[in-house]
Structure formats: structure tokens, C-alpha cells
Amino acid sequence: MARESKTKFAILGMLNQGPKCGYEIKKELEKSATFFWNESYGQIYPMLKRMVREELATIEVIAREDQPDMKIYTISDKGTEELERWLKLPADPHPVRNESMLKIYFGANTTPGMVKTHITRYRDRMSQQLRDIEDQQEQLDESAEEALFKKLSLRYGELLSEAIQTWCDEAEKEISKL
Amino acid sequence: MARESKTKFAILGMLNQGPKCGYEIKKELEKSATFFWNESYGQIYPMLKRMVREELATIEVIAREDQPDMKIYTISDKGTEELERWLKLPADPHPVRNESMLKIYFGANTTPGMVKTHITRYRDRMSQQLRDIEDQQEQLDESAEEALFKKLSLRYGELLSEAIQTWCDEAEKEISKL
DNA sequence: GGCTACATGTAACAAGTTACATGATTTT
DNA sequence: AAAATCATGTAACTTGTTACATGTAGCC
16 A cells, blocks of 8 residues: 555544544544444554654643543644645545455355345444434434534435445345346 | 455455456456445555465466566366355445545534535535436446446446535535525 | 444555466467 | 557555454343
8 A cells, every 4th residue: 555544534533523632533433424434442552653753743641640641633724735735636546345246256166045034234334324314314413514424424325225225235136047 | 454354355356357467457357346345456466476476376478578477377166265265255334434524524523614625525525426427327238247337337326426416516505504 | 331433553464456478370 | 659468567555344352231
């Protein structure tokens, strides 16, 4: 992945919403962006350090008794500029890798019985996701303006899960015909 | 990515359809699996070598004048077993990273005007994809049994592109309200 | 009494991209 | 005449995952 790390921008974007610690960055990313983004601590913590070094953010260390120091990061002017620079650039389409589909594809040639299992599993995963999304949608505070993207993000997950479910239904029928 | 490489299985699955050279593996993957899988030559060629070493495939070298030797790989019994072992395992959901969505998400907080641009671009990409898919669907030989998954794969791409287009339309409207 | 959430990190390792290197043949 | 396709590969580099290490606080 000799390609500019997106982790930096994911963090920059999160910090742009307000000062945060590494843990919060990860949690909020999970909450609001699960359907299209993910970062691991193994990426976040080292990147935050690097970003302070590169002056994209400042760090404030809060000492706590019997617990590790909490480190609050704040985006700098340079960081804001960097974020905006990236925002102006067109997104490059990230290559997809969907293991479920790969197994279904190859399974058709080898163990046709297995294919149904994978399709069923895939559909079940989508149903579960859909239920989770609906729960979250109910809990959503419609009035909050900040919730707009949270709402749109849930809707994104909803539409995708539904589309995949539809595909699973269709695929199952087609395969049954054989 | 200290996680068992899927590249091995992608290649194994391709070779299971018949002996192939590295170039063909890549091309056929692009043709039939673009919507859910991708491999680069930088992954394929070294992996093929390793697979011969591990006796998952055998190699046949065809000498050609003025052109590099062509190397045809054939899956071995051990390779078939390995493929089937993997097929039985449940797929692990691969983490998503969709840069378009990330930009749209952060853009809402920073440069609202930019967001529309990204949404438009994203929708345009999907429209183009949809047109490509339709072209390919027309060229499809319905009678060929081998074409079943090719057909299903195109349908998968179609459903996903449509879902994303729908999302773009909705998102644009919601954002315009602000 | 046990699980989950909070909070930070590192080291080992593997995976994956891109650019480079090379050149014939076929199509437009 | 140029562009695309066929065909193989490597090296440099970065990204990203997982397992480990550590411990408190709060909830059920």
C-alpha cells in the first residue's frame, strides 16, 4: 500500500469535529462510519504520534491516577489545511474484497451444496445488520443537526444490506434450478 | 495483515476452473469478479511461485521465441483439498474502506459545497458502472451454464450500483435542505 | 464474581501497491 | 502510427492486523 494513508485523513476529520483521544476516535468511527470505514488501534495510536510530530495536531496530556495518561489531540491550522486539501481531491475507488462472494463464486464449481450455506450465511448477516440499523434509527434524535450524517450513514447501510439480501434471494433461486 | 492471505484461495479457485497462466488469472478475475474481488500482478506472480513450492499447483513452462516463457499452472490434489478446506470455513467479513463516503461524511462539517461535488462524482461513477454492466449483460450467452455466476456477478454489481445511486439522490436532497 | 467499557500502546509480521523493466503482437 | 493486449516479473515501500501487555471503573 504504497499509497498515501487514508488513516491520517480519517483521524483529521474526526479531530475536526472537536478534540479527542485515540480511543474516542475509534469508537466514534465505529458508531458513525461502520458501513464505510474502519481503523484499528494499531493504526490510530502510532498515526496520532506522527501527526503531532508533523504539526497537524497538538497534544494535551491529562495525568490520571492509577490509569494511563489520557491524551487529547486537537487539530491545528496545518491539520485543517491538510484535511481540506484532501477533501478537494477526488476519491479514489478502493478495491473491493468480499470473501463471501468469492466463496460463492468458487463454490459453484466445486461443492454446490456449500454455496447455499454461504448464501444463507451472507443473507443472515445482512438481516442482522438491518435489524441493528433499524434499532439505531429509532434511537436517532431527528432534531439534532449533527445527526444528519449519522442518519444518512445508517440509510447507506440499510440500502446496501437490502440490495445484498435481494441478490441472495435471486442467487438462491437461480442456483436451485440447476 | 497478519491474516491468512486470500490471494492463495483466489488463485486456487481460478486454477480449479482449468490450467492458467498468471496473466489469465488476473484477466479472468477482472472479467468475472470485479465487483467483489481484485488482485494485482505483484501479488499473483510471487504467490504462484510459492504455491508450486508448497505443491498446491504444478508448473509447465512453454518456451516462446522473442517473448518471455509462458508458465501454465495446474492445480494439484493438495491444492484442491486446500481450496475445499477454505470453502467450508465461514467467510470473514472484510473491513470496508470507501473513500467517497468518508469525504462526504467529513465534508459536511467543513466545506458543504464540496459535498455535492463528491456525491455527484460518486453517482456518476455508479451510472457509468451500470451502463458497463448493461453492455456486458447483453453480450452474455444465456445458454452457457458456466455463465451462471458471471450473470449473478453482474446482477450483484447492478443491485449495488443502484442502491448507491438511490442513496446519492436521497443524500443530495437532505443536504440541500440545510 | 465476571463482563464490558475505558484507555494506551508496541512488536512482529504479512499483505498489498506501485513503479520499474522488457518487448512482441494485434487492433484501431 | 499509436494504442492496447499479451506476458513475466522484481524491488521498494507502506499499510494494516493481531497478539500481547497493563490496569481501573462500573455495571449486572
